[in-house]
Amino acid sequence: MSQLNLHLKVWRQNAGQPGHFQDIEAPEIPDHASFLEMMDIVNERLIAKGEEPVAFDHDCREGICGMCSMQINGVPHGPEKATTTCQLHMRKFRTGDTIWIEPFRAKAFPVIKDLVVDRGAFDRIQQAGGFVSVRTGAPQDANALPIGKEIADAAMDAAECIGCGACVAACKNASAMLFVSAKAGQLNLLPQGKPEKDRRTLGMVRQMDKEGFGNCTNQYECEAACPKEISVRWITKLNRDYAVAAIKDALGNSPKVAGGGD
Amino acid sequence: MSLDSHIPSGPMAMKWSKHKQDSKLINPKNKRKFTVLVVGSGLAGSSAAATLSELGYKVKCFCFQDSARRAHSIAAQGGINAAKNYQNDGDSVHRLFYDTVKGGDFRAREANVHRLAEVSVNIIDQCVAQGVPFAREYGGMLANRSFGGAQVSRTFYARGQTGQQLLLGAYSALNKEIAAGGVQMYPRTEMLDIVTVDGHAKGIITRNLVTGKIEAHAGDAVLLCTGGYGNVFYLSTNAMGCNVTATWRAHKKGAFFANPCYTQIHPTCIPVSGDYQSKLTLMSESLRNDGRVWVPKKKEDCGKAPSQIAEADRDYYLERKYPSFGNLAPRDISSRAAKEACDDGRGVGPGGRGVYLDFAEAIQQFGANTIAERYGNLFEMYERITGESAYKQPMRIYPAVHYTMGGLWVDYNLMSNLPGLHVLGEANFSDHGANRLGASALMQGLADGYFVIPTTIANYLVGQKPGSITTEHPEFKKALEDCNAQTKHFLSNKGKRSVDSFHRELGLLVWDKCGMARTKEGLTEALKRIPELREEFKTNLFVPGSGDACNPELEKAGRVADFMEFAELLCLDARHREESCGGHFRSEYQYPDGEAKRDDENFCYAAAWEYTGDYGKPTLNKEPLSFEEVHLAVRSYK
Numbered sequence: 001m002s003q004l005n006l007h008l009k010v011w012r013q014n015a016g017q018p019g020h021f022q023d024i025e026a027p028e029i030p031d032h033a034s035f036l037e038m039m040d041i042v043n044e045r046l047i048a049k050g051e052e053p054v055a056f057d058h059d060c061r062e063g064i065c066g067m068c069s070m071q072i073n074g075v076p077h078g079p080e081k082a083t084t085t086c087q088l089h090m091r092k093f094r095t096g097d098t099i100w101i102e103p104f105r106a107k108a109f110p111v112i113k114d115l116v117v118d119r120g121a122f123d124r125i126q127q128a129g130g131f132v133s134v135r136t137g138a139p140q141d142a143n144a145l146p147i148g149k150e151i152a153d154a155a156m157d158a159a160e161c162i163g164c165g166a167c168v169a170a171c172k173n174a175s176a177m178l179f180v181s182a183k184a185g186q187l188n189l190l191p192q193g194k195p196e197k198d199r200r201t202l203g204m205v206r207q208m209d210k211e212g213f214g215n216c217t218n219q220y221e222c223e224a225a226c227p228k229e230i231s232v233r234w235i236t237k238l239n240r241d242y243a244v245a246a247i248k249d250a251l252g253n254s255p256k257v258a259g260g261g262d
Numbered sequence: 263m264s265l266d267s268h269i270p271s272g273p274m275a276m277k278w279s280k281h282k283q284d285s286k287l288i289n290p291k292n293k294r295k296f297t298v299l300v301v302g303s304g305l306a307g308s309s310a311a312a313t314l315s316e317l318g319y320k321v322k323c324f325c326f327q328d329s330a331r332r333a334h335s336i337a338a339q340g341g342i343n344a345a346k347n348y349q350n351d352g353d354s355v356h357r358l359f360y361d362t363v364k365g366g367d368f369r370a371r372e373a374n375v376h377r378l379a380e381v382s383v384n385i386i387d388q389c390v391a392q393g394v395p396f397a398r399e400y401g402g403m404l405a406n407r408s409f410g411g412a413q414v415s416r417t418f419y420a421r422g423q424t425g426q427q428l429l430l431g432a433y434s435a436l437n438k439e440i441a442a443g444g445v446q447m448y449p450r451t452e453m454l455d456i457v458t459v460d461g462h463a464k465g466i467i468t469r470n471l472v473t474g475k476i477e478a479h480a481g482d483a484v485l486l487c488t489g490g491y492g493n494v495f496y497l498s499t500n501a502m503g504c505n506v507t508a509t510w511r512a513h514k515k516g517a518f519f520a521n522p523c524y525t526q527i528h529p530t531c532i533p534v535s536g537d538y539q540s541k542l543t544l545m546s547e548s549l550r551n552d553g554r555v556w557v558p559k560k561k562e563d564c565g566k567a568p569s570q571i572a573e574a575d576r577d578y579y580l581e582r583k584y585p586s587f588g589n590l591a592p593r594d595i596s597s598r599a600a601k602e603a604c605d606d607g608r609g610v611g612p613g614g615r616g617v618y619l620d621f622a623e624a625i626q627q628f629g630a631n632t633i634a635e636r637y638g639n640l641f642e643m644y645e646r647i648t649g650e651s652a653y654k655q656p657m658r659i660y661p662a663v664h665y666t667m668g669g670l671w672v673d674y675n676l677m678s679n680l681p682g683l684h685v686l687g688e689a690n691f692s693d694h695g696a697n698r699l700g701a702s703a704l705m706q707g708l709a710d711g712y713f714v715i716p717t718t719i720a721n722y723l724v725g726q727k728p729g730s731i732t733t734e735h736p737e738f739k740k741a742l743e744d745c746n747a748q749t750k751h752f753l754s755n756k757g758k759r760s761v762d763s764f765h766r767e768l769g770l771l772v773w774d775k776c777g778m779a780r781t782k783e784g785l786t787e788a789l790k791r792i793p794e795l796r797e798e799f800k801t802n803l804f805v806p807g808s809g810d811a812c813n814p815e816l817e818k819a820g821r822v823a824d825f826m827e828f829a830e831l832l833c834l835d836a837r838h839r840e841e842s843c844g845g846h847f848r849s850e851y852q853y854p855d856g857e858a859k860r861d862d863e864n865f866c867y868a869a870a871w872e873y874t875g876d877y878g879k880p881t882l883n884k885e886p887l888s889f890e891e892v893h894l895a896v897r898s899y900k
Contacts, residue, residue: 052806065332122329
């Protein structure tokens with residue numbers, strides 16, 4: 001195991017106030033440490049000096065909860081493909097490197113503190129239709145509804161989204177289309193989700209717009225940054241589903257949109 | 263105090279049906295008048311909050327994460343058991359029940375386990391209806407696999423992320439109810455204390471983790487769905503935020519804590535690589551289907567590259583000790599065997615705490631492509647973390663704390679001895695006994711939330727006048743003052759050490775003395791050291807920042823303060839239980855061949871500890887366990 005000496009440029013900000021980059025020296029970082037463990041070491045040293053540590057979001061540290069959310073050298077979750085920040089390890093850096101560490105930046109993700117942002121917009125989008133309206137009780141036997149393996153596998157591809165927001169942070173427009181399309185797409189594709197397809201699509205897309213996310217201009221930065229490699233083909237599907245639902249809506253055949261709509 | 267588990271009378275297979283018939287009903291108009299507080303949004307919390315709201319109750323749901331979807335249920339990889347018998351391989355509710363009671367080493371409550379096995383089939387139906395994308399066969403039917411040593415294929419799965427998919431299902435149901443106005447969701451909100459009025463749980467105190475504001479919430483009943491206490495060991499496979507605060511605070515307000523010494527150590531985790539380590543990562547148990555576990559026979563070989571160690575100099579110790587189960591021996595047994603090899607000085611890797619899990623033979627037999635198809639994602643994850651390729655050299659693994667079977671004592675209605683306080687999922691003690699089988703944690707969380715509590719909570723609520731207690735009650739004022747005082751203490755106490763440095767020290771101590779193998783002597787040492795460390799924590803802790811903003815150090819301080827107190831109960835329980843069973847192994851109580859020696863004559867009970875005001879002297883209450891259906895037997899995997 002070897003050690004790295006790093007120069008960090010870390011975004012510091014309190015809610016509602018302007019932020020700035022702080023220079024922090026990070027000598028003797030073990031190359032086996034994860035990126036977040038590097039941040040732990042840096043924070044322990046700040047605390048030892050009586051200073052306030054850098055606030056950042058994290059929880060499972062195994063790449064599935066979607067809580068960690070840093071922009072590292074301008075890239076959400078850093079340089080490794082298909083890797084969350086918590087799974088990025090310091091051996092991917094060289095001693096002497098300068099590392100820029102920022103929060104995910106988007107109008108719809110306001111900064112709470114330092115690297116912590118509010119991604120509540122994602123929850124609200126799903127509350128606007130990201131579900132099948134089925135009550136707990138006695139649905140039919142699970143095998144009474146055969147679903148072809150191809151469809152089930154495709155739905156699972158979409159369902160891998162961990163809701164981290166890297167797609168938004170990577171997009172120059174701060175569009176949430178990859179996220180929304182994966183969430184709507186999973187259910188729109190499955191027979192269980194078909195009855196509410198139009199209502200779901202309109203509800204989620206309208207909520208997305210209301211939250212202040214930008215438009216998709218087909219740059220595909222989102223797919224490149226996605227730690228779960230969600231494909232932009234889901235965006236194509238969402239556009240199709242939206243067109244159908246919007247036409248029906250315009251023709252007065254309007255589905256009642258979940259969550260009140262507009 | 264005598265504990266009444268309220269187990270319904272009648273034959274085992276009829277108890278739950280009978281109980282549903284006998285349970286009270288509340289008419290729909292009146293349900294709306296009741297407020298239920300649900301703490302935690304994992305499988306148990308989300309499913310309970312959503313279902314109670316569907317029934318018409320007003321629900322407030324709290325989680326410390328930024329979204330309900332991030333609760334640690336999300337990290338479960340393997341699958342969820344259900345007695346569907348879709349494979350026609352002889353599975354049944356009775357067999358799942360039997361396996362779970364035996365797997366729990368005869369320390370679970372039979373009636374609860376039977377109910378769990380019964381509702382397991384409903385869970386799968388419910389999840390599929392929600393759109394959970396379980397693995398399927400080409401004909402469109404659900405796929406199953408065998409898991410965790412079961413002899414039938416009853417595990418449903420969604421790639422390596424069953425937990426995430428089930429949680430997203432429950433979260434979608436929760437979202438549906440939030441949209442419908444039945445659930446009010448409080449993300450980034452941590453429970454600090456529970457409020458009791460005349461002995462009934464009637465509210466909670468929370469901190470808003472964004473603004474720092476400490477607030478009171480009143481309700482007619484409280485549900486704790488707050489997971490396990492594995493992070494008392496500091497290093498575990500739990501998420502960083504997992505904590506014991508909710509259950510411990512409830513304990514200090516009178517709820518009994520049962521069997522804390524039953525902790526599960528998972529055998530296949532990536533070993534610790536240095537003192538900066540913050541958590542341990544699980545490698546799915548399925549790897550043991552093709553990997554062979556070994557260590558060098560000679561201590562002097564441990565420093566060599568594995569390829570330099572001749573076949574004759576390797577000790578495939580699981581195959582040697584357990585010829586019939588071999589590398590597939592159950593979790594507790596495999597974990598202890600790894601520890602023994604390392605204690606013997608034959609461990610590999612940094613610090614000598616690791617054993618090899620070798621795929622060379624499987625790669626030779628099936629080809630690297632087949633192995634990649636089976637485990638590619640796990641091999642990638644391993645390489646990301648360790649920088650080593652498991653295709654080229656054996657994986658290094660070591661056991662790590664994974665799950666805690668102990669928890670707050672509950673009766674058949676999932677209500678603790680504190681009226682109104684219900685406890686669901688990993689936070690309670692009831693279903694897994696001394697050892698949990700693979701793919702049954704998800705089952706329990708969802709069983710409790712979707713199917714049990716929605717029926718049983720009415721038995722409590724029917725006797726309550728809804729909304730009779732508000733936050734104006736003096737007990738709320740007092741609890742608020744206590745929480746504010748604690749925050750003030752943390753922030754004004756200008757000590758020298760960080761929260762993490764205390765948590766690490768406590769974790770090492772508990773792991774060393776109360777980990778995979780425990781002795782009376784070691785536990786006594788820990789019991790002496792824990793109060794000393796707790797004292798130092800009080801006086802020498804430094805928490806930077808303020809109390810009226812987002813302050814992660816302050817959050818951690820509160821959690822570690824509770825671990826410091828809880829650790830003592832954990833060790834006391836482990837010292838009192840003079841037998842070995844499941845995840846609790848006392849070195850003094852073993853057969854000559856090293857197998858766990860249970861003492862059914864003296865310890866066939868659930869130990870429910872009562873807080874007395876002195877951490878070192880809790881009162882022991884016993885719930886005797888009787889086994890009507892599954893007869894007590896030695897659990898052998900030879």
